[in-house]
Structures are given as C-alpha cells and as structure tokens.
Amino acid sequence: MTKDEKFKLKRRNQYRLLFRKLFGGENGSLKLLLLISYFLGAMWVWSKQKTLIVFAESMELISPIFQTLLTHSIHAYLVVGGILLTGFAVYPFGRKAAQDQLQSIGLVNHAGMVPILQRKYSDRTNPHISIWEFLNQGIPLDIWESKRTAIEAALDITIIRMKYGKRKSHILLYTVSAQNxxxxLRRWKDSYLSSDNFVLTLGEGFVGPVTVNLASIPHILLGGATGSGKSVLLKLLLMQALRKGAEVSIADFKGGVDFPPVWHKKCRMCFDEQELLAFLTKLVEELHRRKKLFASAGLPNIDQYNTETGVNLHRLIFACDEVAEMLDRTGLSKEQKELVNQIESRLATVARLGRAFGIHLILSTQRPDANLISGQIRNNLNCRICGRADNILSQLILDNTDAANQIPKDAKGRFMLHDGTVFQGYLFDEKNI
Incomplete structure (x- = not known):
C-alpha cells in the first residue's frame, strides 16, 4: 500500500469515525438529549437577546468583554456551546495520549492505523472497574491478548480481561489502576470465611475476594509448578470445607509428609493404591445410595434434601495433591495398571455424577501431561485454577497459555481462574484448622 493510499484510507476512516461518534454508539440517546437541549437553549437565548442587549447597555460598570458577550449573546452561545458539545461527542479524555502509547508498542493494523479510544466508563456491576472502549481498526482480539503486558505498561493500567464489544469492530478492556x-502476600483471616452455603474463598482479586461455589461448580482442577503455592491453596480450600462441616479424604502417596498431624486427625488419609481403591469404591456406593434416597423423596440435590427432610447429609470431598502421580501407568505391571484403571473409573463416576449428591473432587497436578488425566475426569472439572506454569501446563489446566504469559515467573500464591480472573491466594496457619 502506497503512502497516498494509506493517507486516503486514514482520512476516510476519520470521516466514518466522526459520523459514528456524532450519530451512533451506545451514548446515542444522551447525545440526542444534549443536542436537543443545545438547540432549545439557543432558542431561549435568541428570544431574550433584546433584553440582554438592553441590560448590557444599562450597566455602565460592566466589563467590556462581558458587555460584548451579552450584546452578541446568540453568537457567543452558538460558538461556545457548539465547541463544548462537539468535544463531548467526539473526543474522550486521553484519546490522543492513548493512541500515541499504543502506536509506540506497535499495536497498529497493516495500514499503520492505531486503535482509537472511544470512551472510558465505570462497569455497572463493579464501580472499581474502568472499561476502555476502543475502535480496534481491524486488529483481532488475539493480537491484543498477545500484547497485553505491553498495553498495561503503555496505558499504566492492569487489565482484568479483554473482549469484543457488541460488534467485533470494538474491543473492551476491563481495567483497574496499575497502583491497585x-x-x-495476603494472610488468611477467619472473617474471610464465606457465610454462603459451600462457597469457598480462593483469594484476593483486583476487585475483591474471589470465590467458588461447590454447590454449582462441584469439582476443581488445580495446577501449578513446584513452589507456585498450589499445595497451600489446596489446603486452604480443604480447611474451609472442614469448617463448613464436610468430610474430607486426602490421597497422599508420600506417606502424609506434606500434611502435618493436624490433618490426619481431621481427615481420612489414603497412602497407597489398594487403600484408595477401597475408599473410592465406598464413595461410589454412597453416591448411588444418595441417588436412591433423593429419587424416593422426589428431591434433586443435597441442599433441598437436607432442607425438606431435616436430615443432615454431609458433603464429601476427595482431594489429591498430585493426581498425575496417582494415575501414572509408566513402568507398572499388568495387575498394577488394572488397579489404576479401577481407580480412574471410580474418579470418573464421581466427576460425572457427584454434584447433585454433594460429592466433590479437588485434584491438583504439577505435571504437564494431558494423557495422565482422562477426558471423562478432566471434562467434568469445571473449575480450573492455574498458578505459575509453563505453556504446556497452562494449556492442560486452562485450555490456553494465559497463566504462563500473565503470572510472573517468581510469583508465589498467584493464580488464574478458567474465566481469566487473577487472584492472590491466602496464606494460612495450618495449626488453626
């Protein structure tokens, strides 16, 4: 594309933008109201012009400039009001600065055009979030995502998420100030424990606490490299589950060394595959028993069953700190592989059917091997949380590489949810379980 063609394309784009800002967009109703008010005001000033002129001539001590404005009131109104109205309609604060910054980091299309800031406004659901709306100039969302950290540095913001607007010609950046x-490090306080039924608090996000409700999202897959804080987050979730009356079982093939004695008193610990298979078999039997109970009572889930019948069935939670280690068949004999197959089959049953009956899985891994977690299990672990990770592990947990790209390599306790929410997990004292 020649320079002349680029210039003509840029000029046509500016005309289209001006037309769109004046007569369209999400602020169309407000703009129309202001335009009507402007013309009504002009009519009022016109009707009072003679009165204003007489008033100006009768006031001898009035400033000459103010006297001139009163004498030519309609002209002054039209000029000053028109400038203010046009400025409101077409020029949001900081537009030029934003364009310069985005151009400096190379966020341009093939014609060299830079995204144009159309407006900034507060999110209706959370006033702490500021939404930057850009005309993206044909730059796809994945290009914006690839330049996320550069955009944050250029605009001095922290981006919570990006998405297309009502049309794909617009990009919305949900942001908070970079100072926020x-x-x-954020230490756990008992006041952080949610009072809502089986809502577990994960940590602190950019706009407040981040939670997961096991009543609606029953199973959790947690990933992270060694030292990312994955085990601390797992224990944080299990601690809250215990506080809410759940019965917790933990599979740990390291002999329980990662769990101090207090956990052994409060939870059932499984240290080998045979013991684990026996436990999971009883767990599946309990699932089917509850299924019959709920069916005979005509009730769909554990919360309604407990409320209607007055029976207090506890939620049951099975956790494993390294599920890939548990399911790895490498170097196993035929009998050992069959044992792992049976364990995996029972986990798949709980993952598929456990939600309504109050039976939950919280599985974590640091090994980036998709073959170790079967699709039947993984596809039913709807809450995905990933800490510091490489591209492969991030892809395994979140189905994208966002955790690898957005969580600093030296971060501890920093995680990303499946919906892109970033949070700092709470650190707690295990002695206070």
Whole structure:
C-alpha cells in the first residue's frame, strides 16, 4: 500500500469515525438529549437577546468583554456551546495520549492505523472497574491478548480481561489502576470465611475476594509448578470445607509428609493404591445410595434434601495433591495398571455424577501431561485454577497459555481462574484448622 493510499484510507476512516461518534454508539440517546437541549437553549437565548442587549447597555460598570458577550449573546452561545458539545461527542479524555502509547508498542493494523479510544466508563456491576472502549481498526482480539503486558505498561493500567464489544469492530478492556496491583502476600483471616452455603474463598482479586461455589461448580482442577503455592491453596480450600462441616479424604502417596498431624486427625488419609481403591469404591456406593434416597423423596440435590427432610447429609470431598502421580501407568505391571484403571473409573463416576449428591473432587497436578488425566475426569472439572506454569501446563489446566504469559515467573500464591480472573491466594496457619 502506497503512502497516498494509506493517507486516503486514514482520512476516510476519520470521516466514518466522526459520523459514528456524532450519530451512533451506545451514548446515542444522551447525545440526542444534549443536542436537543443545545438547540432549545439557543432558542431561549435568541428570544431574550433584546433584553440582554438592553441590560448590557444599562450597566455602565460592566466589563467590556462581558458587555460584548451579552450584546452578541446568540453568537457567543452558538460558538461556545457548539465547541463544548462537539468535544463531548467526539473526543474522550486521553484519546490522543492513548493512541500515541499504543502506536509506540506497535499495536497498529497493516495500514499503520492505531486503535482509537472511544470512551472510558465505570462497569455497572463493579464501580472499581474502568472499561476502555476502543475502535480496534481491524486488529483481532488475539493480537491484543498477545500484547497485553505491553498495553498495561503503555496505558499504566492492569487489565482484568479483554473482549469484543457488541460488534467485533470494538474491543473492551476491563481495567483497574496499575497502583491497585495484587499484594505479594495476603494472610488468611477467619472473617474471610464465606457465610454462603459451600462457597469457598480462593483469594484476593483486583476487585475483591474471589470465590467458588461447590454447590454449582462441584469439582476443581488445580495446577501449578513446584513452589507456585498450589499445595497451600489446596489446603486452604480443604480447611474451609472442614469448617463448613464436610468430610474430607486426602490421597497422599508420600506417606502424609506434606500434611502435618493436624490433618490426619481431621481427615481420612489414603497412602497407597489398594487403600484408595477401597475408599473410592465406598464413595461410589454412597453416591448411588444418595441417588436412591433423593429419587424416593422426589428431591434433586443435597441442599433441598437436607432442607425438606431435616436430615443432615454431609458433603464429601476427595482431594489429591498430585493426581498425575496417582494415575501414572509408566513402568507398572499388568495387575498394577488394572488397579489404576479401577481407580480412574471410580474418579470418573464421581466427576460425572457427584454434584447433585454433594460429592466433590479437588485434584491438583504439577505435571504437564494431558494423557495422565482422562477426558471423562478432566471434562467434568469445571473449575480450573492455574498458578505459575509453563505453556504446556497452562494449556492442560486452562485450555490456553494465559497463566504462563500473565503470572510472573517468581510469583508465589498467584493464580488464574478458567474465566481469566487473577487472584492472590491466602496464606494460612495450618495449626488453626
């Protein structure tokens, strides 16, 4: 494309943008109201012009400039009001600065055009979030995503998420001030325990606590490299589950060394495959028993069953700190592989049917091997949480590489949810379980 063609394309684009800002967009109703008010005001000033002229001539001590404005009131109104109205309609604060910054990091299309800031406004659901709306100039969302950290540095913001607007010609950046970055350490307080039924608090996000409701999202897959804080987050979730009256079982093939004695008193611990298979078999039997109970009572889930019958069935939670280690068949004998197959089959049953009956899985892994977690299990672990990770592990947990790209390599306790929410997990004292 020649320079002349680029210039003509840029000029036509500016005309289209001006037309769109004046007569379209999500602020169309407000703009129309202001335009009507402007013309009504002009009519009022016109009707009072003679009165204003007489008033100006009768006031001898009035400033000459003010006297001139009163004498030519309609002209002054039209000029000043028109400038203000046009400025409101077509020029949001900071547009030029934003364009310069985006151009400096190379966020341009093939014609060299830069995304144009159309407006900034507060999110209706959370006033702490500011939404930047850009005309994206044909730059796809994945290009914006690839330049996320550069955009944050250029605009001095922290981006919570990006998405297309009502049309794909617009990009929405949900942001908070860069000064509101997450703390490197946030200690747990008992006041953080949610009072809502089986809502577990994960940590602190950019706009407040981040939670997961096991009543609606029953199973959790947690990933992260060694030292990312994955085990601490797992224990945080299990601690809250215990506080809410759940019965917790933990598979740990390291002999329980990662779980201090207090966990052994509060939870059932499984240390080998045979013991684990026996436990999971009883867990599946309990699932089917509850299924019959709920069916005979005509009730769909554990919460309604407990409320209607007055029976207090506890939620049952099975956790494993390294599920890939548990399901790895490498180097196993035929009998050992069959044992792992049976364990996997029972996990798949709980993952598929456990939600309504109050039976939950919280599985974590640090090994980036998709073959170790079968599709039947993984596809039913709807809550995905990933800490510091490489591209492969991030892809395994979140189905994208966002955790690898957005979580600093030296971060501890920093995680990303499946919906893109970033949070700092709470650190708690295990002695206070």
């Amino acid at each position: 970055d997450l703390p490197e």
